[in-house]
Amino acid sequence: MIETVIRKRIEILADQAQAKHVTQAIDDAGITGWTITPVTSGKGREGRWREERVMGTDKVFILTIAPQEKAMALAEALAPVLTQRGLLLTMWDVEVIRGERF
Amino acid sequence: MIETVIRKRIEILADQAQAKHVTQAIDDAGITGWTITPVTSGKGREGRWREERVMGTDKVFILTIAPQEKAMALAEALAPVLTQRGLLLTMWDVEVIRGERF
Amino acid sequence: MIETVIRKRIEILADQAQAKHVTQAIDDAGITGWTITPVTSGKGREGRWREERVMGTDKVFILTIAPQEKAMALAEALAPVLTQRGLLLTMWDVEVIRGERF
Amino acid sequence: MDAMGIQALTSPVVLFFVLGLLAAFARSDLAIPEAIAKGMSLYLMAAIGLKGGIEVAESGLDGTVLAALAAGIGAGFIMPLYAYWILKGFGKLDRINAGAVAAHYGSISVVTFVTAIEIFELQGNPPEGYMVAVMATMESPAILAGLLLARGAGSNEDQSTKELLHEVLFNASVVLLLGAFAIGWIAGPEGFSDVEPFFGAMFKGVLCIFLLDMGLIAARRIMDSRALTWRLVAIAIALPLVNGVIGTALGASIGLDTGSAAALGVLCASASYIAVPAAMRMALPEADPGVYLTMSLSITFPFNVLINIGLIGALAVMMTGNGAAVP
Amino acid sequence: MDAMGIQALTSPVVLFFVLGLLAAFARSDLAIPEAIAKGMSLYLMAAIGLKGGIEVAESGLDGTVLAALAAGIGAGFIMPLYAYWILKGFGKLDRINAGAVAAHYGSISVVTFVTAIEIFELQGNPPEGYMVAVMATMESPAILAGLLLARGAGSNEDQSTKELLHEVLFNASVVLLLGAFAIGWIAGPEGFSDVEPFFGAMFKGVLCIFLLDMGLIAARRIMDSRALTWRLVAIAIALPLVNGVIGTALGASIGLDTGSAAALGVLCASASYIAVPAAMRMALPEADPGVYLTMSLSITFPFNVLINIGLIGALAVMMTGNGAAVP
Amino acid sequence: MDAMGIQALTSPVVLFFVLGLLAAFARSDLAIPEAIAKGMSLYLMAAIGLKGGIEVAESGLDGTVLAALAAGIGAGFIMPLYAYWILKGFGKLDRINAGAVAAHYGSISVVTFVTAIEIFELQGNPPEGYMVAVMATMESPAILAGLLLARGAGSNEDQSTKELLHEVLFNASVVLLLGAFAIGWIAGPEGFSDVEPFFGAMFKGVLCIFLLDMGLIAARRIMDSRALTWRLVAIAIALPLVNGVIGTALGASIGLDTGSAAALGVLCASASYIAVPAAMRMALPEADPGVYLTMSLSITFPFNVLINIGLIGALAVMMTGNGAAVP
Numbered sequence A, B, C: 001m002i003e004t005v006i007r008k009r010i011e012i013l014a015d016q017a018q019a020k021h022v023t024q025a026i027d028d029a030g031i032t033g034w035t036i037t038p039v040t041s042g043k044g045r046e047g048r049w050r051e052e053r054v055m056g057t058d059k060v061f062i063l064t065i066a067p068q069e070k071a072m073a074l075a076e077a078l079a080p081v082l083t084q085r086g087l088l089l090t091m092w093d094v095e096v097i098r099g100e101r102f
Numbered sequence D, E, F: 001m002d003a004m005g006i007q008a009l010t011s012p013v014v015l016f017f018v019l020g021l022l023a024a025f026a027r028s029d030l031a032i033p034e035a036i037a038k039g040m041s042l043y044l045m046a047a048i049g050l051k052g053g054i055e056v057a058e059s060g061l062d063g064t065v066l067a068a069l070a071a072g073i074g075a076g077f078i079m080p081l082y083a084y085w086i087l088k089g090f091g092k093l094d095r096i097n098a099g100a101v102a103a104h105y106g107s108i109s110v111v112t113f114v115t116a117i118e119i120f121e122l123q124g125n126p127p128e129g130y131m132v133a134v135m136a137t138m139e140s141p142a143i144l145a146g147l148l149l150a151r152g153a154g155s156n157e158d159q160s161t162k163e164l165l166h167e168v169l170f171n172a173s174v175v176l177l178l179g180a181f182a183i184g185w186i187a188g189p190e191g192f193s194d195v196e197p198f199f200g201a202m203f204k205g206v207l208c209i210f211l212l213d214m215g216l217i218a219a220r221r222i223m224d225s226r227a228l229t230w231r232l233v234a235i236a237i238a239l240p241l242v243n244g245v246i247g248t249a250l251g252a253s254i255g256l257d258t259g260s261a262a263a264l265g266v267l268c269a270s271a272s273y274i275a276v277p278a279a280m281r282m283a284l285p286e287a288d289p290g291v292y293l294t295m296s297l298s299i300t301f302p303f304n305v306l307i308n309i310g311l312i313g314a315l316a317v318m319m320t321g322n323g324a325a326v327p
């Protein structure tokens, strides 16, 4: 049986223009890495958006795997700007193999 | 320490052509929003698909964050058409900050 | 009330060029299907990457839903090549409707 | 299919399609990005629509146009009927899949039409510009017919008829084809001259790359296919043969010129693989794209491009009793 | 707006924009892939930059160029001031949103400019090549002005001024426009001849498809909009009218030819919907794109393309006392 | 490198590359969508393949072609050998990374070749059409050689040789280049005339935008790079210098004309950054793209485009003892 360890997976929905701030916060929290995936469209309190790539108002998902404490540190760091910058943050526990990497 | 609350994260894989029905169901369940992300290819019981964007037979992921009851209401609403419409639905608990938004 | 069952959701970040090996491993584990989603950029121990589609060095997410035993079989099968092939694997429990499909 | 056919087969347009088929069968990883392929298909529709509209602005309309429109719409409603009957009987498909496939064969393929025009022009028999309008109007009737045939199954009561009609009338191809046709008609030849380098001169080159992609996709789809039986393959070849003859005869009988009669034949022979699959995904989600898309895209489309367009061209020369001499 | 205006309205460029608007209002699913749209916008900027640089290489520069640059930059700083005042007062926006919207109206829209050039050329009044440089330099001042206006709110203390200045000076449009302008200037007409088929001949056709997409996006955005009030709609029409008159008068007063004065009018009248929204997302994330993007893209842009460019062209003929006769 | 070199440096193609480098170093957010860049690279390969095939259809083949093919394939197998030895020794890379890098330098870069052709044509020394076939056949041998060198490490026993050979023979670039070459040969000049506006006239413009993107990517990659040492930078400049001289001398010695000898020199000097990285990702996943891609794309490619092509062109004129006079 392989061994797995528990890590936090954090996914942050952010404006493309804010992505640099988020990845900077991840680096600052001492987390080893992050991955960005594209987003097509969505709806929230501010209404629907779509086809925004041309206007530079599109969004991306930024996901990162981190140990519990670093994940909480990241969440603390981002909490004050979540509303102001329109970020959406969810996190949950996942099992990873080779946990020493994260 | 920041406070987090538990919400359900629901992800639905659907044909692009069915996306409108799913987002309508999310709106009808009183959930505040949703986000659509692209899908490249896949394999299921009906075999492999890929490069379908030109033919309009491509798929998307629709994800939504909702409180437990609304999530279950959405699942109930979609359950009867899951098979007929070829939807794939998974959900799990996540922590969110600013839980009052969802 | 609809019934849901618990399945493992496994997400594997892999080089596009390695995707065929991963999906083959999923098929070999007797899992019913998989779905591939695109990835835009990322940062890990080997530094930052982006805009790699032209060079054929881009990455994808491969996700699959499977019962616990099959998921563990897949993880066992992939564990030895995780580091060598630069894969990143996370898994967690999700609820699915129509569990007999997976 | 002698000199003319061979000439067609050495045109770069057809050769790129063959290259795509061969590359995919050899399991090469050659692939065109989806966004590019989608963009090219929109370009081809806009360009062909514009071109048709401009030709109509130049030549004006005569009585045969109405006859051609009526013939096209009529064929669009009737072809699915016997297709459905054959698909259920000989093809052993259930009601829903038979209806879905019938819709594809009653509708048309823009790219088959466009490839045929290139070949007929090479042969000195260019169809009239109004045939683009005929093509656009033939997109939708078969969708309606196919859905009515499948609907008896009662599975789509929750799909409102209004939504359906909307999709049928305002789907992307119909809007773009007819819109560009109208723009060409309004702008006329002078308005067109400025955009000719883009919509005119580039056309054939874009068509080459698009057909390269279609070759790749058609071959990959047939290799991944699980649902295709020999009966369905036979139907996917027989229907375009039969429909091609019927369409060409119809065209000749209402007095169309050689090129236009051949074009009507090709429209009837062709099966949709862009507009109709998209509509089916919405209106008949239970139908299996592994059946309808594989038949229309992987069997009928190559058969039409490589063989049937040549046959129909020759048939039209015979039926209309004239046309350009074989070079 | 008589013969000239009508001629403009039957140009394929404008007709494709109208087609996009109509298709979206009819809720058609017609859509251009984002990557294609992004690619087209980069192409249009590279091509217009090159073309301007080549014209300057051919004609050389005279004293009016500096005057035009100064006028453009000055207008870019001043227009946001009264726009902000109107948006806060009459428009009832808060400080942050008023500043963000003001930045859009002080800056320029490349595609409005390019469409205007096509129309003015049709009318025999082509603007000078250096107006492209004027356009590029007018992108940024208003961003600075708008941010200064919004900043009082103190919400962006964490956004370093250095980062902001960087964005303003090196944002993608400014770099591409000025870079291509420099390349055109260096390469000159001979260097350009080889790339003319791509950057020159194709230009208008690409513009057609891009405007089709802009029509689709503008109409969809207004249909999804929740934040638009009648007051904001009124401002989104009044500002381009006023700014267009001011810009044209400014151009005439510093001695620009008819086409260039009209071009300066259009630059002042136009509102950014590519460069400035991207900058605002970074520097003013609290501002609502549902307000600024909907105003500039869904109201002002169509108003300029369909009506205001024609008005400004006619005004410039009057103000400069010459220009080509109406055909 | 006097007049000729300067002329090359003021060609729009090279200037757009420089613009890309500068924009990225200035940390501008200018970026070309990946789908567009991928589409352009496919277009460039299809167009250059077609063009080569048509030239061969026109001029026929003589004995030197076989010699050129043999020289190219031979060089493809031999260059990785000394490259590997230098990379392990002086470069201090491990076996796997040395093998991976060696494969890149033994293979070729289509875009470097294409840029060189543009420059040699400007200078009046166009290479023969068959050099495209030489290029296509030079893609793969070095991949095999590099893998054999790296394989000693035994890390890839699970990678079946069959799969590998397949990738080497049917990778996307080889298939597209040789396929388009064959199409050009079959269709010939008449068949080509219809698609010339797309594949011919547009070519140089597309190359401009593609090089803009390569400039952006090359500069960004070097700024993000962690793995590059001064030793590797030195090798990434020395290898193209040496290989360029060897290739040009080889070409002259087997009797190629000036342009073709120079083209062979450029092929030897160039390092792959599209086909080989993709193959390495599959066959040698442990190798570090931060090493091989940064060396080939961020050092060697700019060095070749900006300096080495000019040197090789001048060398070929000297070595073949003729060629067009320097203008």
Ligand SMILES: Nc1ncnc2c1ncn2[C@@H]1O[C@H](COP(=O)(O)O)[C@@H](O)[C@H]1O
Residues within 6 Å of the ligand: A031, A032, A033, A034, A035, A036, A063, A064, A065, A066, A102, C013, C041, C042, C043, C044, C045, C046, C047, C048, C049, C086, C088
């Ligand atoms: N902690 C992490 N969280 C999310 N993604 C990661 C993390 N670490 C690495 N990655 C992703 O995995 C890729 C390879 O990582 P590495 O093998 O460490 O270079 C990176 O480029 C990222 O896309």
Ligand SMILES: Nc1ncnc2c1ncn2[C@@H]1O[C@H](COP(=O)(O)O)[C@@H](O)[C@H]1O
Residues within 6 Å of the ligand: A013, A041, A042, A043, A044, A045, A046, A047, A048, A049, A086, A088, B031, B032, B033, B034, B035, B036, B063, B064, B065, B066, B102
């Ligand atoms: N409940 C939700 N579930 C998933 N995504 C959401 C949800 N609410 C908002 N979003 C996403 O977050 C974006 C911004 O939301 P908002 O700030 O509420 O306008 C939306 O456009 C959606 O893409």
Ligand SMILES: Nc1ncnc2c1ncn2[C@@H]1O[C@H](COP(=O)(O)O)[C@@H](O)[C@H]1O
Residues within 6 Å of the ligand: B013, B041, B042, B043, B044, B045, B046, B047, B048, B049, B086, B088, C031, C032, C033, C034, C035, C036, C063, C064, C065, C066, C102
């Ligand atoms: N076990 C699975 N894990 C992840 N995705 C799946 C799974 N089964 C099916 N899918 C996805 O759902 C699509 C439709 O599945 P099916 O209805 O079984 O053909 C497939 O094409 C896959 O993209």
Ligand code: NA
Residues within 6 Å of the ligand: D104, D105, D106, D107, D108, D109, D243, D267, D268, D269, D270, D271, D272
């Ligand atoms: Na048909």
Ligand code: NA
Residues within 6 Å of the ligand: E104, E105, E106, E107, E108, E109, E243, E267, E268, E269, E270, E271, E272
């Ligand atoms: Na303005």
Ligand code: NA
Residues within 6 Å of the ligand: F104, F105, F106, F107, F108, F109, F243, F267, F268, F269, F270, F271, F272
């Ligand atoms: Na080489």
